[in-house]
Amino acid sequence: MVDILITGKPIDTQACINMASSPQSGGIDVFIGTVRATTKGKEVVRLEFEAYRPMAVSEIKKITVQMLQRWPLHHIIIHHRTGILKVGDVAVVIAVSAAHRDAAFDACRYAIDTLKQTVPIWKKEVFLDGEEWVAAHP
């Protein structure tokens, strides 16, 4: 099963894990991306995530197709949050199950690495003294 969600509501990590579980799976690797309190030494007040939703879903789908071609996986669950997030909030959950753990680890890491490169989602860091769209400028 592949389940992709871009949502303005809090992500339910346990639900993602449950969806990734199956009687055939021996290992599930889960990556949880959370909002860090500081970035480059500056205190983060909040983050704002914006997505080009249909294209983001389409690009995540491409990642899952590549994953299924490359590794013998059972389930792939990718949920990404949008809107205003506070420190500690969950921004993304990727859960990948497979019969054996190596495939789950490798595929999960590939998913988050690729998501950060190709999926049209943007993050604005809001500090006490200003704000900045991450990676926008050289």
Added chain:
Amino acid sequence: MVDILITGKPIDTQACINMASSPQSGGIDVFIGTVRATTKGKEVVRLEFEAYRPMAVSEIKKITVQMLQRWPLHHIIIHHRTGILKVGDVAVVIAVSAAHRDAAFDACRYAIDTLKQTVPIWKKEVFLDGEEWVAAHP
């Protein structure tokens, strides 16, 4: 924080994730080992895990010390179940948090790989037509 538990009760995955979370962490990698329905083509009825508990805790502690020496980690949570488990039950949860995801992924994988090599915990697979201590014989 390092939290190590060998328990006869079901593992609470979400509690492990919550313990691994911190405002300084940007990434948590979680490995969940579950009981597979089949192994080498044979149907598994149940698994039985046995631990040499004080030594198992001590060997897991060594793994966490090595992890903290090798990677800049925040929290390491390692919970392992003992007793009788059914297909789909969670046998082990390893949750590792760090400021950046590479350290969390590498350290989590190191933890499960090393745990399987050094920690005195044993698994008996019970099939419809017999049973077998895993890895016991050549």
Added chain:
Amino acid sequence: MTINILAFGIAKEIVGGASTSADLPSHTTVAQLRRRLEEQYPQLGKLASYMIAVNNEYAATDSLINEQDEVAIIPPVSGG
């Protein structure tokens, strides 16, 4: 033809809204659209990079843009 162009992230701030429009000759390429946008919004040229998406796909610079296409400015992504 008049093309409506969606803008996201910092591009939304640069064009001053969730979309902008451009009057373009037919058979315009993505490269020509980029030049037109950078003339109109010089801040776009100062980004680390940006892509043009056509119908929810990253578009090559020599792709042609048609009037019914959904066109979007994609500044450097930073999800996850």
Added chain:
Amino acid sequence: MTINILAFGIAKEIVGGASTSADLPSHTTVAQLRRRLEEQYPQLGKLASYMIAVNNEYAATDSLINEQDEVAIIPPVSGG
């Protein structure tokens, strides 16, 4: 001296219980204990491998065993 030896996993089945005991001369090494155990329980020698733990640590074959030590037979582990 009489040493109590804990057994786990398949070793528990081989020795027929959660522990067994061995009468050994003082200054016995782990290697000598292994030989003694394999004489008494030939099935131990047929395992893929096994280790002896002394006081919750894997012990080298030339380690000496003392009367108060906690000694255990560790067949191939398979947790996780």
